[in-house]
Amino acid sequence: MIMSEKGLTTINLKKINRSKVYQYIYKRKVTSKLQIVQDLQMGLSTVSQNLNLLEEEGLIERNGYFDSTGGRKAHAIQIVSDFKISIGIGILKNMFHIIAIDLYGNTLHTDTIPLPYSNTPSYYEQVTRKIKEFISDRQYEEKKILGVSIATQGITSPDNTTVTYGNIMNNTGMDLENFSQHLSYSCHLEHDSKSAAYLELWNHQDLDSAVVFLLNRNMGGAIITNHQIHQGSSMHSGTIEHMCINPDGPLCYCGNRGCLETYCSANSLEHSTGLPIKEFFPLLREKNSPQLIQIWEDYLNHLAFAMKNLNLVIDAPIIISGYLAPYFTETDIDYLLKHINSSSPFTLEKNHILVGVHGQYTPAIGAALFFVKQFIQSV
Secondary structure, eight states: OOOHHHHHHHHHHHHHHHHHHHHHHHHHHSBBBHHHHHHHTOOHHHHHHHHHHHHHHHEEEEEEEEOSSSSSOOOEEETTSSSSSSEEEEEEEEEEEEEOTTTOOEEEEEEEEEEOOOOSHHHHHHHHHHHHHHHHTTTTTTEEEEEEEEEEEEOOTSSSBBBETTTTTTTOOOHHHHHHTTTTSEEEEHHHHHHHHHHHHHHHHOOSSSSEEEEESEEEEEEEETEEEEEOHHHHHHGGGBBOOOTOOOOOOEEEEEEHHHHHHHHHHHHTTOOHHHHHHHHHHHOHHHHHHHHHHHHHHHHHHHHHHHHHSSSSEEESSTTGGGGGGGHHHHHHHHHHTOOOOOOGGGGGGGEOSOOOGGHHHHHHHHHHHHHHOOO
């Protein structure tokens, strides 16, 4: 019995050491054997054994050398970032996005498929067939795929299996099984705003707290506190799109008037300009049209109003994320700051407004990170 316990302890210790070495390489991105020995305070033979094991499994590779400091050049060691691939799906009312990311969250491939949502078996069959085609067209082996994670418009249940509030797409009741029954991979379902927030948290790992403005076709939001996405008792924490900023304003899909959604979503901006987003911004920047400038300033004024109020409640950086984020210029950020600070007793610093870079694919990438995080922690 004592030998058995000792043997189990040895096995566990080996697993712990293997995990420590892999996690260290993952975080450092590129390192050397000696650096691992020094920083993890492990014996050279222990580190060598684990490096050989991880290399045999295909998890790491020795790629090039560091410059010599007088002796033999040290191998540059890094993880094999595409050892596993995670698939993310972004479900929207009239289309869906498919993306593939590696273990660092880098986007490898994207696709957008026009397909109006309908709560029918045919819809789920079409979506999952396109997912299978996306994977097979890129010649990914099934064992390489960590899973398929789905970001959808709509608040999900605490166990992330069902949409409990889906007024935008009329997808209340959408179930994870609608997708998973057609796929041979692990599947996950997530509210798109929370997925977007997770991506921004992934990209800003030093952030403790933040307020995320998801400026997609429809607007969304999320609250980050203590380096976690705040869900709330009913999973609707962060739904800033339904903050009322004008009780007599336009009718929102939720049934109320003057929600931030009706002023600051991409759909509302297109409605105001009469132009697709991709056409509006080049014209705004190049033609110097007073009419377009006024529409954009009205948009920014409403956004600044909401940002100021939320910053008074949650004293934390603000992240502009989603479809419209890449269109924001430094001049736009300066405009927002001027209007936020002119009406607030406190000053929001410029480095407290962060801008996402992944555009329309933000929720899909954030969703895919769910399986990446699981895998990295499991090695």
